[in-house]
Amino acid sequence: MPQQTRRTFLKVSGGVLGGIAAGTTVAAAERTDRFIVETGGNDDLGGLTVVHELAGVDYAVVRGEVSEVEAASGVADYAPDVDVELDDPSPNEDAPTVSEPSVEDEPGYPLQWDKQALDVPTAHETTKGEGTRVTIIDTGVAAGHPDLDVNETLSRNFTGDGFGSANAAGGYHGTHVGGIVAASTDNEAGVAGTAPETDLVDCRVFSPSALASFGDILAAVVYSAAIDADVANLSLGAYPIPRQAVGEFFGKALNRIMTYANSQGTLLVIAAGNDSADLQHDKNFISLPNEGAQGVSVSATGPIGFGWGDEGVEAPAESPAFYTNYGTNALDLGAPGGDADLNAIGTGVPWYYDLVFNTIAVPQYRTNEEDEVIGIDGYEYSYNWVAGTSMAAPQVAGAAALVKSANPDYNANQVESALEAAAEVPEGYDKTYYGAGFLNVVDAL
Structure with missing residues (x-):
């Protein structure tokens, strides 16, 4: 069954299709109550309320009126904070929610084509990520899930x-x-993770509204460096942002903060985005944060036909996913994020097996008459299939934790170099979808 083109997909999906993410975008309205300010080392912010002090980088996130921002002697430059909207699909509607997958040791492993393609069991003969720390900057990682061990002390909202x-x-x-x-x-x-012994820390930047402040994201990056995280995973992004005006300010702030985190030993692993965009040739726009300095930008790959029957797959696990952003010099690595044959949907075949199977936690929101979330009554913990570059980035983040665990003296750049040196562009495929190549965890070790 042939895949539809990326252009067709964007027309068909309108944004999201059961379990397949189709991009993160900047909300239309800029914030009028919050600003990201460059201080130039001057701490005099007048009557502004500091929401996040971004220590070490001469930036801050503040709350106040624009007149107060312009009057503060400590503000060298500023821009309104913006909200990033996560086009977060419901867990795949066609796929059964699996509470207790059953096959051998980790009973869900036979459904994890991603871990099989990366040969994670062989990597675990060397290390499972002991002695490392990974932060997840996202919608929240559920410590209550029976398959996850989250460092609740270090986790932050x-x-x-x-x-x-x-x-x-x-x-x-995020779960x-x-x-x-x-x-x-x-x-x-349940299922297997790439680095099950790493110290997993939740840095929640999304609220129930599904919006995240760009300032909160920057603060989470700085915090990751402050707690000596070896890796910070950002399965989020904003695209397209014009390179001029606000985009120029954000790019400058982001580059400084990402470079700082990297210098502190925190490798930033970032989803390349699901807009099917050529990031190398869109000269008037920028994708943030994956096009920022010192980040590892990850594209998505996936099979077609995994587990459908005895005839084998029509496309291997390392083939580019139809929705992934691309561009040789805009990417660093390709990794399993899931793919789909849209023509197979509704035909009775288990097309969702080509997505990525892992843990989920679904909040049970309590709302008022205006449909605003006023409380959370609990969470449903299970497993399901989802696809996107959001799923590809943590494959690399987990691999980075393994490399750091096996080489504790490596700095962030050396960890990245090991991953990129081991990667290769699959035979018969175009480098524009991979950067250095497809993730090879075992050789990176």
């Missing part, structure tokens, strides 16, 4: 929404990402 951290208050997405990195492999239940 950057949103100010009052719903705490180490939970899925912002939606299931799926966290599971790809670090789902347990010693409980004979």
Whole structure:
């Protein structure tokens, strides 16, 4: 069954298709109450309320009126904060929600074509990520999920929404990402993560509204460096942002903060985006944060036909996913994020097996008459299939934790170099979809 073209997909989907993410975007309206300011080392911010002090980089996130920002002597430059909207699909509607997958040790492993393609069991003969720390900057990683061990002490809620951290208050997405990195492999239940022994930390930047402040994201990056995280995973982004005006300011701030985090030993692994965009030739626009300095930008790959029957796959696990952003010099690595044959949907074949299977936590929101979330009554923990570059990035984040664990003296650049040196562009495919190549965890070790 042939895949549809990327252009056709964007017309058909309108944004999201059961379990397949189709991009993150900047919300139309800029914030009028919050600003990201460059201080130039001057701490005099007048009457402004500091929401996040971005220590070490001479930036801050503040709340106040624009007149107060312009009057503050400590503000060298500024831009309104903006909201990033996560086009977060519901867990695949066609796929069965699996509470207790059953096959051998980690019973869900036979459904994990991604971990099989990366030969994670062989990598685990060297290390499972001991002695490392990975932060997940996302919708929240559920410490209550039976397949996850989350460091609740270090976890933080950057949103100010009052719903705490180490939970899925912002939606299931972060728990799926966290599971790809670090789902347990010693409980004979559920699925396998790439680095199950890493110290997993939740940095929640999305609220139940599904919006994240760009300022909160920057603060989470700085915090990751402050707690000595070896890797920070950002399965989020904003595209397209004009390179001029606000985009120029954001690019400058982001580059400084990402370079700072990298210098502190924190490797930033970032989803390339699901807009089917050529990031190398879109000269008037920029994709953030994956096109920022010192980040590892990850595209998505996936099979067609995994588990459909005895005839084998029509496309291998390392083939580019139809939705992934691309561009040789805009990417660093390709990794399993899931693919789909849209023509197979509704035909009775298990097309969703080509998505990525891992942990999810679905919040049970309590709302008022205006449909605003006023509380969370609990979470449903299970497993399901989702696809996107959001799923590809944590494959690399987990691999980076393994490399760091095996080489504790490596700095962030050396970890990245090891991953890129081991990667190769698959035979018969175009380098524009991979950067250095397809992730090879075993050779990177």
